[in-house]
Amino acid sequence: MSEDTFRSVEIERTSMGQYVVRNARGGSMSMGTGEDGSFTPVELLLAAIGGCTAVDVDLITSRRAEPTRFAVEVTGDKIRDEAGGNRMRNLKVEFTVTFPAGDDGDRAREALPRSLQQSHDRLCTVSRTVESGTPISIVEAGSSRED
CATH class of the missing domain: 3.30.300.20 (K homology (KH) domain)
Incomplete structure (x- = not known):
């Protein structure tokens, strides 16, 4: 795929049911199972x-x-x-x-x-x-x- 069309995120486990989502531009946010404030x-x-x-x-x-x-x-x-x-x-x-x-x-x-x-x-x-x-x-x- 060309650089113009390709999109991606990386998801890394931080603990059981908790993850951090990162984009190629350096942005990050937490994601989880709904047990806390994470999306x-x-x-x-x-x-x-x-x-x-x-x-x-x-x-x-x-x-x-x-x-x-x-x-x-x-x-x-x-x-x-x-x-x-x-x-x-x-x-x-x-x-x-x-x-x-x-x-x-x-x-x-x-x-x-x-x-x-x-x-x-x-x-x-x-x-x-x-x-x-x-x-x-x-x-x-x-x-x-x-x-």
């Missing part, structure tokens, strides 16, 4: 879905006016389906955005529905990947014995 993998999935569209919408609408409020709530139900596997359903991304009064705010309000649709239909890599059901390969790179 769970499902919460990170919800954040990625909402965050991807939030970035798209913010970049489009903020060119017209700076929002006075910009909040996104992402919800869903974690279920065990008929095949006995866990998955999410009823995923919903809800935006609450307020722009100031005036012509610039009016232009931003007018652009909001279109930017939400554009993000959903073609811009947001995360939600488009989830909706298309892209296969995931799980491979073992190898294990070793510490002597």
Whole structure:
């Protein structure tokens, strides 16, 4: 893959059920099982879905006016389906955005529905990947014995 398309994160175990996630730019965050304040993998999935569209919408609408409020709530139900596997359903991304009064705010309000649709239909890599059901390969790179 080319350098322009490749994305990656590294996950390192810090203790039982606790991990640190790192990106190539040096950012890090904690992830865990939900026993403490760390984000769970499902919460990170919800954040990625909402965050991807939030970035798209913010970049489009903020060119017209700076929002006075910009909040996104992402919800869903974690279920065990008929095949006995866990998955999410009823995923919903809800935006609450307020722009100031005036012509610039009016232009931003007018652009909001279109930017939400554009993000959903073609811009947001995360939600488009989830909706298309892209296969995931799980491979073992190898294990070793510490002597």
